[in-house]
Amino acid sequence: MKTLDNLRTTMRRDQVWEFMVPKTGLELDISHGTILYLEDISVTFDGFRAIDHLNLYIDAGELRCIIGPNGAGKTTMMDIITGKTRPDTGTAWFGQTIDLLRLSEPEIASVGIGRKFQKPTVFEHQTVMENLELAMAADKRVWPTLVARLTPEQHARIDAVLETIGLQEHRARRAGALSHGQKQWLEIGMLLMQDPHLLLVDEPVAGMTHQEMDRTAELLKSLAGRHTVVVVEHDMDFVRSIANKVTVLHQGSVLAEGSMDEVQNDPRVIEVYLGGGDGH
Amino acid sequence: MRLGTLHLDRGGQIFLALLTLTTILVPILNLAVPADSPMHVSTFTVTLLGKYLTYALLAIAVDLVWGYLGILSLGHGAFFALGGYAMGMYLMRQIGDRGVYGNPELPDFMVFLNWQELPWFWHGFDMFWFAALMVMLVPGVLAFVFGWLTFRSRVTGVYLSIITQALTYALMLAFFRNEMGFGGNNGLTDFKDLLGFDLQSDVTRIGLFIASALAVAGGYLACRTIVTSKLGRVTVAIRDAESRTRFIGYRVERFKLWVFTFSAVLAGIAGALYVPQVGIINPGEFSPINSIEIVVWVAIGGRATLYGAVLGALLVNYGKTYLTGVMPDAWLFALGGLFVLVTLFLPYGIAGLLRRKETTA
Ligand SMILES: Nc1ncnc2c1ncn2[C@@H]1O[C@H](COP(=O)(O)OP(=O)(O)OP(=O)(O)O)[C@@H](O)[C@H]1O
Ligand SMILES: [Mg+2]
Helix, strand or coil: CHHHHHHHHHHHHHHHHHHCCCCCCCCCCCCCCEEEEEEEEEEEECCEEEEEEEEEEEECCCEEEEECCCCCCHHHHHHHHCCCCCCCEEEEEECCCEEHHHCCHHHHHHHCEEEECCCCCCCCCCEHHHHHHHHCCCCCCHHHHHHCCCCHHHHHHHHHHHHHCCCHHHCCCEHHHCCHHHHHHHHHHHHHHCCCCEEEEECCCCCCCHHHHHHHHHHHHHHECCEEEEEECCCHHHHHHHCCEEEEEECCEEEEEECHHHHHHCHHHHHHHHCCCCCC | CCCCCCCCCHHHHHHHHHHHHHHHHHHHHHHHCCCCCCCCCCHHHHHHHHHHHHHHHHHHHHHHHHHCCCCCCCCHHHHHHHHHHHHHHHHHHHHHHHCCCCCCCCCHHHHHCCCCCCCHHHCCCCCHHHHHHHHHHHHHHHHHHHHHHHHHCCCCHHHHHHHHHHHHHHHHHHHHCHHHCCCHHHCEECCCEECCEECCCHHHHHHHHHHHHHHHHHHHHHHHHHHHCHHHHHHHHHHHCHHHHHHCCCCHHHHHHHHHHHHHHHHHHHHHHHHHHHCEECHHHHCHHHHHHHHHHHHHHCCCCCHHHHHHHHHHHHHHHHHHHHCHHHHHHHHHHHHHHHHHHCCCHHHHHHCHHHHHC
């Protein structure tokens, strides 16, 4: 129940959005324990069915890994959740009350869904701390931005995120001088500054060294609970190290779901994905 | 971040210190030191310095949008000229019946064109406060409308630069026409006095010089306040990764619009201080090459430092004054060559040499 308490606190912080968005239906309600419902979603690109009657449920506070061969529809699924792509059929709900298919991209971001893209983009000429400050949830109109000063609470918030992403010592460094892995963490930190309920992370460890991968695994695990985290990743060792629940996508729909061991021993999965190369 | 505007701004501190020193010394050396003393600063020099200072303010305005916001404006000369024309109209009205034709109401060029009455847009310019307001309002409104149209449709990069050139070019053609009512290709000139002070007197010249120095200092501090604020960090974010900035929730168009408009107002003020010192404003000030020259000053001085823009404006214009005296034809070649050399060997301009620290960080 600690998880639930944590989430309640998170929700209270979110009340600031009340001024900015129409009230009806934008209050996240996860009283049934499920934060994301994708039901019967289909998307067709020029006759090619990228997502095919997909059903997926994510529990509040969980850390879910999504795997699947190239072109399985993983990125497209994230595009649908974040409003970048509109499905042909199906429903997508964020908690019980928020209909994602009726919101624009910025609205979806503001109800608490953050996304990290495959390629990290940070503000190279600014310091790590400034990057976090820019991403922070705040009044982002011109004049309030001109007169904005960091409050002690905001300082504390930045410090907390710096600690979470392990970049305390680098706070004053220019983001452009960070290593590839550090940039990925910084970008996750920028997501965290907006205090999202749900984090979608696309291939976070591509191009990372082993040590960096281990630290990323720690980071994502530490985020689960307070946030709900959905990770798309190809690297099996990495997935094994973080996931308790794995979903396998294949040709746009769910092929299997369960623990890493269950999934890996599923004959259908072995056939389409794990078969051949990856023996262990 | 909460520290003062000039904290960590070595270049700015040095610049403001030198500016203060000059602003105190020059009037003394001009007014108090006898003309035959080697220490004497002639009124000609005072006016020249004052003119350079207005260029420096213009360069600061361009650096704000180019260096910090990433908009390469090749049309800031237009805002400068509009501010200049607003001031010129006031000065024309101050001439009163002392013109060649002695018409108390109409400026000479209107009498010459056989106009019977003052065009509506000349009304109010006999009052200084009104003219001063227009100095800021006209460039500001033009920049606002221009920015509204272009930023909203997400015109960026080279296309935007070309449109800004077109803007100043179109204005030049318009102001060349006599029917526009701004004196055609002769522009506005033969000014007599400003706020009752004779424009030819040494004291007025010194006053204008001091006013220019104050405007540069004020403009510098205002821009510095902006770039050290969170708004400044947002503009740099827009410069470096525009769509990313939009993605984290900033309305990029609005930020561009306000900073661009503010910059145009600064350019207008610079133009207004320029005109009484040089004694004339004509459509040549709108010429596209002028706007390009400003960008070259900033590039040579060093982008995104503000004081670098000042340095560039002063050095290049000193060079221009010198060279056009010795070899008038060589100036454009010298400017072009200098620009190429700086781009190749000093990508951060002269100011880049001063701030090793930041670049190695
Ligand atoms: N905008 C689009 N237009 C046309 N086809 C698209 C579009 N977006 C995705 N697709 C196609 O849909 C399929 C699913 O793509 P998606 O990017 O979701 O796969 P993925 O699972 O993320 O693959 P990877 O592991 O390579 O990242 C692919 O065959 C892709 O070519
Ligand atoms: Mg993908």
